[in-house]
Amino acid sequence: MLTTLSGRSVLLVIGGGIAAYKSLELIRLLKQRQAKVTAIMTKAASEFVTELSVASLTKEKVYTDLFSLTDEVEMGHIELSRSADLLVVAPASADLMAKMAHGLANDLASTTLLATDKKILLAPAMNVRMWQHPATRRNLGLLKADGVLTVGPNDGEMACGEYGPGRMAEPAEILAAIEAYFAGGALPLMGAGTGSRPLAGRKVLITAGPTHEPIDPVRYIANRSSGRQGYALAEAAVALGAETILVSGPVHLPIPPGAQMMPVETAAEMLKTVEAELPADIAIFAAAVADWRVAAASGEKLKKGAGGLPDLKLAENPDILKTVAQAKSKRPKLVVGFAAETQNVVENAKAKLAKKGCDLIVANDVSADKGVMGGERNTVHLVSATGVESWPELDKREVARRLMEDFARRIGAKA
Known part of the structure; x- marks a missing residue:
């Protein structure tokens, strides 16, 4: 790669x-x-x-x-x-x-x-x-x-x-x-020769990767998320001086140095871990959480047989972004969601921003031909109540650096 x-x-x-x-x-x-x-x-x-x-x-x-x-x-x-x-x-x-x-x-x-x-x-x-x-x-x-x-x-x-x-x-x-x-970007806002870091004293909570929703002990529902963008955000948050909590689904990536890793598997586990880590100054929900889970996962491996195909009834997973963004207590100062879309990217992101109640949506096109899921590069649109800022295609670490510097400016230095 x-x-x-x-x-x-x-x-x-x-x-x-x-x-x-x-x-x-x-x-x-x-x-x-x-x-x-x-x-x-x-x-x-x-x-x-x-x-x-x-x-x-x-x-x-x-x-x-x-x-x-x-x-x-x-x-x-x-x-x-x-x-x-x-x-x-x-x-x-x-x-x-x-x-x-x-x-x-x-x-x-x-x-x-x-x-x-x-x-x-x-x-x-x-x-x-x-x-x-x-x-x-x-x-x-x-x-x-x-x-x-x-x-x-x-x-x-x-x-x-x-x-x-x-x-x-x-x-x-x-x-x-x-x-x-x-x-080809500017260097990160780290130190700048003065020892200051814009997120020093701040707590940043980031979710990353997919979730695995079990069907039985050997099968699960998942998606193609690699976790790279979320892990890059954790690296960038550490670099800007933040206490960084990374709540991650199953991925094959090294833990970013300086970040505190909280591994989870399912959407329910991710929500429980996120709520336990609040309060935070910034919460970034970059994980590709499965929308559904099997309502009653089997405790034994499902076998082929004369009974035909298994009847898998699905239940809706908790909406982690909406839960945190609309919380009456412990709501982070800045709540950022991600929108992985395959069509009408900006329009769908605007609708998601209004529905979830978060402050920003980072939208990207994850169509198969774009190579974003599992790849090293990304093209994002930063959607807020005041407008849309579209960025060129960049390495995911450069996207993360720019995003974290933007977020740092939005919340300001800790008093």
């Missing part, structure tokens, strides 16, 4: 600092998205993670020495700097940022960063005092003026015991920024 990063080459520069251990998870996420990852480690980085660990995950040689005759013959620093599609520095220490800002090149990492003709994405990580020091602020300004991109840092507790901005963005946040870059 192709992703935004399929066939992309990322050169990861691992700087020194305790946050270097997070680079291992970043590599795993990039490889999971089918990106090629080559790594350069600074001397200080090797004090925190080993070359063997990095090489085991990248499946590539790890480069460390500017003056290695073998490395320069096989792939010199000039070739390293230009063979990748994007250079990512994570963690980017204050020392490494200072070298970049002033054009210093006395080791392989700084030389490669100076010689590149590709975009650079920094994930700064350092003590809060170092991050707030005027010298670091000047260096950051110079780097941004040179077109260097940044993600984070976040507020958090430091290894030294202090608290504040300077904590490296989480691997999922860095991944989202990398995917946004390759998708």
Whole structure:
């Protein structure tokens, strides 16, 4: 299955600092998205993670020495700097940022960063005092003026015991920024160099995937939902600082790092779990909940026999979106529904918005020829009481990023 990063080459520069251990998870996420990852480690980085660990995950040689005759013959620093599609520095220490800002090149990492003709994405990580020091602020300004991109840092507790901005963005946040870059969109609103995240202190509740409604112990009613859009929304919510609860039907996807996973199977279980997790600031109902269930599921496997076809009487499942949107207590500030349609997409979404009582409907065309269900891309229409905003076809993670930033703006920062 192709992703935004399929066939992309990322050169990861691992700087020194305790946050270097997070680079291992970043590599795993990039490889999971089918990106090629080559790594350069600074001397200080090797004090925190080993070359063997990095090489085991990248499946590539790890480069460390500017003056290695073998490395320069096989792939010199000039070739390293230009063979990748994007250079990512994570963690980017204050020392490494200072070298970049002033054009210093006395080791392989700084030389490669100076010689590149590709975009650079920094994930700064350092003590809060170092991050707030005027010298670091000047260096950051110079780097941004040179077109260097940044993600984070976040507020958090430091290894030294202090608290504040300077904590490296989480691997999922860095991944989202990398995917946004390759998708052609703006980088997520994560950190923005100040440590602020628009959903910090907020609780976001998301449903995802299909539900399975049992017929008997081995058969069930379901649909083709892969859960990808809901899981991408959970990743984006985490990246923007939210406490993220993901209530998911059965899917084959990794749990988004930082999200709290609540697995369910049926619509009734999903509603019960959602209600137990309220209150929340934002509730997003991206799950493709089965409209019907078998009224009386068999406790034994139904067998073929002379009696003919089994008589399966259906009952209507609870309407989770409507139940939460019209709740008299614990109603989230923003309730968002999804409308998966095969015809009259916008018209049906408008009708659903009025019927359910939610604040927004994200509508998409899930006709078989669109490849949305089970696919990596989506075309959505954001329907509200004030109008319709139609978006171009995008990777589902880019859709999720834009949606979460829109939702964050609608509810505002936590007082």
